[in-house]
Amino acid sequence: MRKKNKELHAQRRKEILEAASQCFIEKGIHKANMQEICRTANLSPGQLYRFFKSKDAIILALAEQERQAAAGMIEYIRNNEANVAEALHTISSDLIPEITDISYARMSIEFVGEAGRNKEVANLFEKIEKDFRMCLEQAIKTSQKAGSVKKSVDPPSATTVILSLFDGLSVRSSFETIANKKKLTKTIQELIRALLCKNANKGECS
Amino acid sequence: MRKKNKELHAQRRKEILEAASQCFIEKGIHKANMQEICRTANLSPGQLYRFFKSKDAIILALAEQERQAAAGMIEYIRNNEANVAEALHTISSDLIPEITDISYARMSIEFVGEAGRNKEVANLFEKIEKDFRMCLEQAIKTSQKAGSVKKSVDPPSATTVILSLFDGLSVRSSFETIANKKKLTKTIQELIRALLCKNANKGECS
Amino acid sequence: MRKKNKELHAQRRKEILEAASQCFIEKGIHKANMQEICRTANLSPGQLYRFFKSKDAIILALAEQERQAAAGMIEYIRNNEANVAEALHTISSDLIPEITDISYARMSIEFVGEAGRNKEVANLFEKIEKDFRMCLEQAIKTSQKAGSVKKSVDPPSATTVILSLFDGLSVRSSFETIANKKKLTKTIQELIRALLCKNANKGECS
Amino acid sequence: MRKKNKELHAQRRKEILEAASQCFIEKGIHKANMQEICRTANLSPGQLYRFFKSKDAIILALAEQERQAAAGMIEYIRNNEANVAEALHTISSDLIPEITDISYARMSIEFVGEAGRNKEVANLFEKIEKDFRMCLEQAIKTSQKAGSVKKSVDPPSATTVILSLFDGLSVRSSFETIANKKKLTKTIQELIRALLCKNANKGECS
DNA sequence: TATGAATGAGCGTTCATTCAT
DNA sequence: TATGAATGAACGCTCATTCAT
Numbered sequence: 107m108r109k110k111n112k113e114l115h116a117q118r119r120k121e122i123l124e125a126a127s128q129c130f131i132e133k134g135i136h137k138a139n140m141q142e143i144c145r146t147a148n149l150s151p152g153q154l155y156r157f158f159k160s161k162d163a164i165i166l167a168l169a170e171q172e173r174q175a176a177a178g179m180i181e182y183i184r185n186n187e188a189n190v191a192e193a194l195h196t197i198s199s200d201l202i203p204e205i206t207d208i209s210y211a212r213m214s215i216e217f218v219g220e221a222g223r224n225k226e227v228a229n230l231f232e233k234i235e236k237d238f239r240m241c242l243e244q245a246i247k248t249s250q251k252a253g254s255v256k257k258s259v260d261p262p263s264a265t266t267v268i269l270s271l272f273d274g275l276s277v278r279s280s281f282e283t284i285a286n287k288k289k290l291t292k293t294i295q296e297l298i299r300a301l302l303c304k305n306a307n308k309g310e311c312s
Numbered sequence: 313m314r315k316k317n318k319e320l321h322a323q324r325r326k327e328i329l330e331a332a333s334q335c336f337i338e339k340g341i342h343k344a345n346m347q348e349i350c351r352t353a354n355l356s357p358g359q360l361y362r363f364f365k366s367k368d369a370i371i372l373a374l375a376e377q378e379r380q381a382a383a384g385m386i387e388y389i390r391n392n393e394a395n396v397a398e399a400l401h402t403i404s405s406d407l408i409p410e411i412t413d414i415s416y417a418r419m420s421i422e423f424v425g426e427a428g429r430n431k432e433v434a435n436l437f438e439k440i441e442k443d444f445r446m447c448l449e450q451a452i453k454t455s456q457k458a459g460s461v462k463k464s465v466d467p468p469s470a471t472t473v474i475l476s477l478f479d480g481l482s483v484r485s486s487f488e489t490i491a492n493k494k495k496l497t498k499t500i501q502e503l504i505r506a507l508l509c510k511n512a513n514k515g516e517c518s
Numbered sequence: 519m520r521k522k523n524k525e526l527h528a529q530r531r532k533e534i535l536e537a538a539s540q541c542f543i544e545k546g547i548h549k550a551n552m553q554e555i556c557r558t559a560n561l562s563p564g565q566l567y568r569f570f571k572s573k574d575a576i577i578l579a580l581a582e583q584e585r586q587a588a589a590g591m592i593e594y595i596r597n598n599e600a601n602v603a604e605a606l607h608t609i610s611s612d613l614i615p616e617i618t619d620i621s622y623a624r625m626s627i628e629f630v631g632e633a634g635r636n637k638e639v640a641n642l643f644e645k646i647e648k649d650f651r652m653c654l655e656q657a658i659k660t661s662q663k664a665g666s667v668k669k670s671v672d673p674p675s676a677t678t679v680i681l682s683l684f685d686g687l688s689v690r691s692s693f694e695t696i697a698n699k700k701k702l703t704k705t706i707q708e709l710i711r712a713l714l715c716k717n718a719n720k721g722e723c724s
Numbered sequence: 725m726r727k728k729n730k731e732l733h734a735q736r737r738k739e740i741l742e743a744a745s746q747c748f749i750e751k752g753i754h755k756a757n758m759q760e761i762c763r764t765a766n767l768s769p770g771q772l773y774r775f776f777k778s779k780d781a782i783i784l785a786l787a788e789q790e791r792q793a794a795a796g797m798i799e800y801i802r803n804n805e806a807n808v809a810e811a812l813h814t815i816s817s818d819l820i821p822e823i824t825d826i827s828y829a830r831m832s833i834e835f836v837g838e839a840g841r842n843k844e845v846a847n848l849f850e851k852i853e854k855d856f857r858m859c860l861e862q863a864i865k866t867s868q869k870a871g872s873v874k875k876s877v878d879p880p881s882a883t884t885v886i887l888s889l890f891d892g893l894s895v896r897s898s899f900e901t902i903a904n905k906k907k908l909t910k911t912i913q914e915l916i917r918a919l920l921c922k923n924a925n926k927g928e929c930s
Numbered sequence: 931t932a933t934g935a936a937t938g939a940g941c942g943t944t945c946a947t948t949c950a951t
Numbered sequence: 952t953a954t955g956a957a958t959g960a961a962c963g964c965t966c967a968t969t970c971a972t
Contacts (some may be wrong), residue, residue, distance in 0.1 A: 549754075564966075
């Protein structure tokens with residue numbers, strides 16, 4: 107009984123977050139109102155407020171979700187520290203189509219904007235981004251030691267460039283349709299090699 | 313007398329836009345209210361509305377300002393079509409410090425978010441971005457013909473990558489301080505060369 | 519339960535319309551503000567707006583009510599087309615006391631004024647008036663054929679005169695108390711007979 | 725000098741009233757704003773307020789103007805007290821086209837509405853209407869003694885009917901174009917005869 | 931536990947009126 | 952005397968949140 111209730115509770119929370127996400131993507135965080143989220147989630151306001159104590163709590167929970175997604179990537183890079191270039195190459199194939207999806211892009215923009223005015227969201231973001239940066243920077247350093255990345259690469263700058271590239275790709279997707287995602291992915295994969303590897307034009311990092 | 317009035321008028325508009333910009337950066341477009349903008353600009357609501365007919369009009373005017381800035385860059389690239397790589401290299405030195413400024417970055421985020429819900433802002437943005445993309449794509453093609461850019465480069469993808477990189481840099485700056493802008497600029501300049509030029513490691517595009 | 523809610527809803531709408539009507543009569547449509555209507559209807563603004571989406575919607579609903587009233591008269595005249603004079607005679611007894619009621623009169627004035635600046639109200643009014651005019655004109659023509667109305671009567675002019683008389687009676691009542699409604703009714707009834715019937719002084723139309 | 729100033733002053737007042745009248749007709753008293761009236765009158769707000777101490781003062785002055793117009797008619801009827809029917813017949817020819825003019829009609833509506841919420845305007849109206857009523861009632865009585873009006877006529881009711889007819893004609897004209905003013909005038913003239921005179925169908929009152 | 935009616939502060943905006951120049 | 956920039960209270964309306972049922 108206990109367990110069932112907990113599961114139901116978690117399930118409801120998920121449904122609410124999905125409904126909220128949908129509304130936020132469609133109208134933006136500020137223009138989407140609670141009434142609408144309730145309707146989309148098939149819930150009364152009173153019920154919804156039993157699961158989330160405020161609109162801000164929903165936004166935060168949604169941001170938290172994104173954090174979980176990022177955690178997977180961090181894990182993958184950490185497990186392939188000796189060859190970041192290859193890890194990024196592999197990740198890109200899945201990541202680029204995902205982050206250039208308009209819904210994902212719109213949601214990201216909303217979060218970044220929200221981070222600018224909501225301290226809690228900002229803190230969460232900062233944490234995710236710091237984790238990501240540290241993981242990637244570390245991986246570049248390790249890869250340099252392992253010889254798979256050029257010594258001339260400045261790890262912090264390279265990290266900033268790589269993260270920016272993905273962030274930018276997502277932002278652009280919110281207002282511009284990416285024509286050819288396959289070619290774009292290939293271009294980015296080559297670029298990352300060019301940035302990190304010695305004989306980039308050889309097609310693969312040693 | 314006439315002239316003075318016109319100057320005063322223009323001066324006031326500028327002051328209002330500055331005040332609004334400041335408020336938008338601090339609180340976000342939606343949370344910043346007109347009362348606050350008025351207070352910041354040392355103006356009564358009635359007075360402010362003599363200069364801008366609505367909050368949206370202020371947002372649009374601010375977006376228009378950004379457009380003017382972009383126009384300068386477009387012009388520069390167009391005048392150096394035969395060697396985009398070099399043009400981008402030159403531009404980067406000024407552009408990167410500017411777009412990584414936290415105020416600029418925060419404002420950009422707000423605009424992108426606003427574009428998702430305000431048709432007029434969206435149209436303006438679309439136009440800027442289309443101009444930019446077309447200009448850069450054309451320059452890459454011309455540079456390819458001139459031999460300064462590799463034939464293997466896919467102009468649309470390269471354009472997307474370059475624009476994304478700058479967009480991303482700006483977005484990141486809104487939540488993360490860029491430690492070493494000099495080094496970052498250098499890394500990006502090299503990256504763009506690597507992306508576009510044959511003998512990128514030689515330090516310069518032929 | 520469902521039904522009760524619906525009934526409650528309808529009841530509330532009615533209450534709001536009554537409150538609004540009262541405020542409009544007392545202060546005029548423009549000077550009466552929503553806060554006041556809310557107070558009169560014992561409702562918060564948020565609540566009121568669940569029933570009517572705008573002040574204009576309230577005005578329109580009130581105008582619609584009047585339209586319903588008019589529809590009854592149109593129906594009656596239509597059912598007695600062969601003898602309009604008699605129909606008007608009958609109607610007058612009820613109609614005159616009603617339209618000379620100060621509240622009714624004040625509300626009418628407000629509507630006419632509103633029609634001059636609110637397109638939707640104007641359209642509604644135009645429709646009512648056109649229906650009324652057409653119905654009356656037709657009835658006069660039919661009565662002429664049936665012999666109960668003089669051939670010399672010009673249907674459009676007679677219609678205008680009759681409608682104007684009632685409109686005018688109402689307007690006057692908004693700023694002047696009608697001393698003797700009985701006598702006035704009799705005078706008007708005789709006048710309408712004089713206007714339409716052959717042997718008007720005989721006291722009845724053949 | 726003194727005189728010239730006074731004349732100029734009066735002239736300006738007239739111009740302002742004309743401008744205001746125009747604005748009120750176009751937009752209604754409440755939607756017409758002072759800025760607009762100033763612009764129409766080619767005057768700065770500061771100047772305008774030297775001539776009229778408030779918007780209400782303008783409305784009142786405009787109402788006063790109408791009063792002057794009414795005074796002319798009162799005078800005419802008073803001078804023909806022994807034969808009101810004839811006097812009304814004569815007056816109608818000029819009066820009906822005038823009061824069915826849309827501008828006049830719209831202005832009248834605005835005034836009546838205003839009277840409902842502005843005590844001073846209400847007082848003025850009451851006075852005009854009382855004068856008019858007394859004059860007409862008196863004329864009917866005098867005409868009855870003189871034999872030109874039927875004894876059976878109830879002076880107060882007949883007065884109300886006649887005044888209502890003219891008021892109603894004006895009101896209707898604000899939302900319905902009068903198709904044939906000539907025929908309408910004739911119909912009304914005959915109606916007034918029928919109301920007041922013994923052998924109305926003879927075409928003239930003895 | 932569940933509902934959705936109810937709240938009310940706060941939003942963007944307008945405009946009659948004033949007053950420094 | 953003449954200007955028009957400036958004021959600020961008040962408007963219609965929204966919506967995150969609460970609470971009686």
